[in-house]
Amino acid sequence: MSSWFVPLAVAVVVFWVGVRHVRASQSDSLLDEHARRRVEPGAAPPAPVSVWREANRLFRSGDREGLLLLAEIGRHAPRRRQAVVDTWLAALRGGVGRGLDAPWRTAVQRELVAHLRPGDDFWPGMDVVAPGAILVDLDLSGCRLGRVDLVGAVFVGDARFEAVTVTGDANFAGARFLRHAVFTDALFARSVSFGLAVFAGNLSLRSAQVADQLVAARAKVSGRADLRGAEVSGRADFRHVRFGGRALFADVVFHQDAWFRHAWFRGRTDVGSALIGEAAEFGNARFGRGAMR
Template structure:
């Protein structure tokens, strides 16, 4: 696994004849990089985006004229995102070719990244074929609202360090989130999928929202942990909704949720705190039993 250098970042550059200090801090609310005022007497140094991305921009012009170069350009742009302090500018450049209706839209592109740190991810309204992210750390807020994927989708073993939203995303060939970690609030509200989806061994630490989601086939939440309030209100499962050995530590709302079958074998819910829970029809909690920390009860099917 690659070494992860978190933001905020403090960069000190020593030059002959004097010290030059560049202070680069990440914005907490969004994950974008921004430069703050340096102390009096210092010189602020920035690697300007126009200079830093000049080779990529020149290649972009060639790729616009020659479709055979476009996927390679997308690959290079995504790779550069793993090591730049100018994420906002580069995301804007990349997504200008991934949003339908934009003058420079390139259809059928794939997004593939492994063992990278991506800051300020913004793929709202984009359309791609495959979106494969494995062991990627998404630093700051990550936005995938309205993302359309016509091919393979994978976020296997990824870590989301702040709020993330897939609101209204469309995964036409299913998706795999196995082993992912969501450290803040997460929204899959209104997401639609065309095939099987896996959320096995996922950790949701904040509020989790699947309100109005539409799954065409089976969905698996094997051994998944829901630490915060969780909503599946009005979610539709075309196949089975499998919560085998899942754990619910907070509120849970399945009001209006429908499925070909709900499976909760081995699942449990914490009972030593005051919580509001609405289970699917025929599902209830068993007797409270001791478990450290807290007390838990088995989630039983009728």
């Protein structure tokens, strides 16, 4: 090995560490200055180490300044973006002892969506983990997400996920959709679960793509279930599902097994026109009047 190689490597490492330190210092300075501008006149500005703490304190108290300051932290410190998203989502979980407070929840959701949808302020790779959250007219259409965990969540108003891209597993098990749930053209790069979910209105998975398994066992759909043109690469599990309205499966492609054991189709259905690559199971399934099997 040449005698000059080791000193050169050391110099490169030292230079890289120095650049990282300078960038971190610049980011902290920007956040500190932003925090000083947002405090009340005459109040002492927060110490540099307390910017994150101050933002969280304001946010937890329902102060919009805290919401905006957290967004500013995420813009200048990418390493903290997931923590910011998690903080916003924590506010949407429970906390209804004093009422639903729909305007505050809507404001938090609006800020969240602004960073989950591709654009000038997009934060890529964010996980949406908020089991039990209460979400008001949530619209994640066109967003790009990592893992999604909305187990047991309650969706007040319409829930829109049109053309959403989810690169991790998506879990909506036990969720309650109090109006319509729209997943038209959604892309799930792994599995998606709606097991035990309740849909009070219509459910649309029209033209959706699922790269792994789709689980909807024991779900209840009161309105129309529209899966026309959907494609599922893994197993599709519709056991014990109750379809209260029309169940539309025209041009659906199930690449593997499709299970409909004990499913109840109360309205018109065209499940017989689906293309199923492997086994199709309809044991003990019930069909209402006018069903097309």
